[in-house]
Amino acid sequence: GFRGWIFEKILLGLEFEKYRVVSDSTRRQLENFKKSEKISLVRNRVDRDFWRGASEEERRVARNNLGFRAGEKVLFFYGHAGFSKGFGLISQVLAEVSRLENCRFVFCFAGAQRDLRAKKIVHDFGKFQVFSEISEEKLREILWAVDLVVAPSRAEGFGFVQAETALAGQKLLTAAVAAIPEVCRGETVFVDPENPVELREKIQKFVAGKLEFV
Numbered sequence: 001g002f003r004g005w006i007f008e009k010i011l012l013g014l015e016f017e018k019y020r021v022v023s024d025s026t027r028r029q030l031e032n033f034k035k036s037e038k039i040s041l042v043r044n045r046v047d048r049d050f051w052r053g054a055s056e057e058e059r060r061v062a063r064n065n066l067g068f069r070a071g072e073k074v075l076f077f078y079g080h081a082g083f084s085k086g087f088g089l090i091s092q093v094l095a096e097v098s099r100l101e102n103c104r105f106v107f108c109f110a111g112a113q114r115d116l117r118a119k120k121i122v123h124d125f126g127k128f129q130v131f132s133e134i135s136e137e138k139l140r141e142i143l144w145a146v147d148l149v150v151a152p153s154r155a156e157g158f159g160f161v162q163a164e165t166a167l168a169g170q171k172l173l174t175a176a177v178a179a180i181p182e183v184c185r186g187e188t189v190f191v192d193p194e195n196p197v198e199l200r201e202k203i204q205k206f207v208a209g210k211l212e213f214v
Contacts, residue, residue: 004084012033017038018038018039019038019039020040020041020042021040021041021042021157022041022042022043022044022158023041023043024041024179024182025157025182026157027041043158044158044163046160046163046164046167048167050136051140051143053167053168053170054168058144059144059145062141062144062145065145066141066142068146071102072104073102073104073148073206074103074104074105074145074148075097075105075106075150075203075206076105076106076108076142076143076148076149077090077105077108077151078107078142078143078161079108079109079110079151079161080109080110081115081117082114083154084153084154085151086153086193089152089154089193089194089195089199090150090152093196093199093200093203094121094128095125096200096204098125100203100207105127105129105150106128106129106130106131106142106146107122107130107131108134108142109131109132110132110133111132115132119132140168143164143168143170144168144170147170147206148171148172148173148206149165149172149173149174150199150203151172151173151174151175152174153177153193154175154194155177155178157179158179158183159178159179159183159184162174162180162183166184166185166188167185169186170186170187171186171187171189172184172187172188173199173203173206174188174189174190174191175190175192175193176190188213188214189211189214
């Protein structure tokens, strides 16, 4: 948002001996303002053992625990609902998604004020399932149980949601912006983070079993 943009501009105006960044994308952007020899890349650590893929039995148990029906297509958005994370784009297609047969959209928000507003938007439709401030173990269980993670971020310095989804071996609908392509692995489809029509159509294709993953 605007305050983040101001904070970033203030940081760029300061001079430091060294700069550490967590992605090639951020490094390339910083090189427009700072000398490249001052910049080093140190990627964020993601616990590969924890965010592993589930066995068929673990997935079956997780879906049963969460009450997901057999054959039901379950979509998942998690993380905070800030401007950069793409929730605004998702909110523009909720009406259409709510009318899809055999489809469930699950949301997991943090507790910030913006997330409370997002939670209200989702609740107003009455059809979607919402979790708040859950443990990492519960989050992993949901991730194992769903069929598609929807994360059309406008910007990511690293992309934890995308990285965790990739490690869990789940299908991902995201945007090819900033650092996201650096952490995506496995079955991924990219969407324009400014285009709600494209997002809606790709969700519809997924639910119909017609979306092709790379």
